[in-house]
Amino acid sequence: DTTTEILHTVLLGVVKYFWGQTVHIVEKAKSLALLEVQMESITVHGLNLPSFIPEYSRHYYGGLTGKHFKSLAQVMPFLIYDLLPQDVLDGWNIIGKLVVLLWHTSINDREVDLAYFSRTIQDFLHVTAKCAPSIIITKPKFHFLVHLLAYIRRFCPAILFSTE
Numbered sequence: 266d267t268t269t270e271i272l273h274t275v276l277l278g279v280v281k282y283f284w285g286q287t288v289h290i291v292e293k294a295k296s297l298a299l300l301e302v303q304m305e306s307i308t309v310h311g312l313n314l315p316s317f318i319p320e321y322s323r324h325y326y327g328g329l330t331g332k333h334f335k336s337l338a339q340v341m342p343f344l345i346y347d348l349l350p351q352d353v354l355d356g357w358n359i360i361g362k363l364v365v366l367l368w369h370t371s372i373n374d375r376e377v378d379l380a381y382f383s384r385t386i387q388d389f390l391h392v393t394a395k396c397a398p399s400i401i402i403t404k405p406k407f408h409f410l411v412h413l414l415a416y417i418r419r420f421c422p423a424i425l426f427s428t429e
Contacts, residue, residue, distance in 0.1 A: 268416045268420060268423075269409045269410075269412055269413050269416055269423075271367050271413075271423045271424065272331050273406075274406045274409045274410065274413075275363065275364065275367060275406075275410075276331040276334040276335055276338070276364075277331055277334065278404070278406030278407075278409075279360070279389075279393075279404075279406055279407060279410070280334040280335075280337065280338050280360055280364070281329070281334055282397075282400060282404060282406075283353075283356055283357065283360060284326070284329070284334065284337060286353065286396065286397060287341070287345060287349060287353060287357075288326050290348075290349055290350070290353065291345075291348055291349070294348070296348050299348065300344065300345070300348060303343075303344045303345075303348075304322060304344055307340055307343060307344060309336075309340065312339060312340070321333070322337065335364060335368075338357075338360050338361055338363075338364040339361055339364065341357040341360070341361070342354060342357050342358050342361060345357065350396075352392055352395045352396045353396055355392045356389065356392045356393060356396055359385060359388050359389040359392060360389065362385050363385055363386070363389055366378075366381070366382050366385060367413075367422075367423045367424060368423075368424050369422050369424065370422055370424055370425065371422060372417075372421070372422055375418070379414055379417065379418060382413075382414060382417070383414055386410050386411065386413065386414070389410070390407060390410065390411075393407060
């Protein structure tokens, strides 16, 4: 059995794809300067962010790493609430939930937690299909999310079988 690697599947996969879609929409609307201001103005004190450097994210938005995407997953709904269509905002809200669930180190009630996790994945795939239907077909990392439940059921929380 080869488990689904959450760094590559989630942060460098689906979160990166949503980040690319977000930047594309914001650039097309000529609102990149506004996103930059909102990134600069957010306060992250009290959040468990490994790295949130707005200047770096702004200037090198095409070359971000997993730690940047993990930080963005936590704050994006607050940055883009007035810049993007509701479906994309919904996607970022669900990404935030998904990242939190995947980085849990313990499971209290396996069946309850797995049911919630399953619903979160279904919601995310549904929103993704509404935002960018072709990405579901062309990017296998979205499909890999479906298999995470089986691996969590068998091996424990996803962060514990992460290889990175």
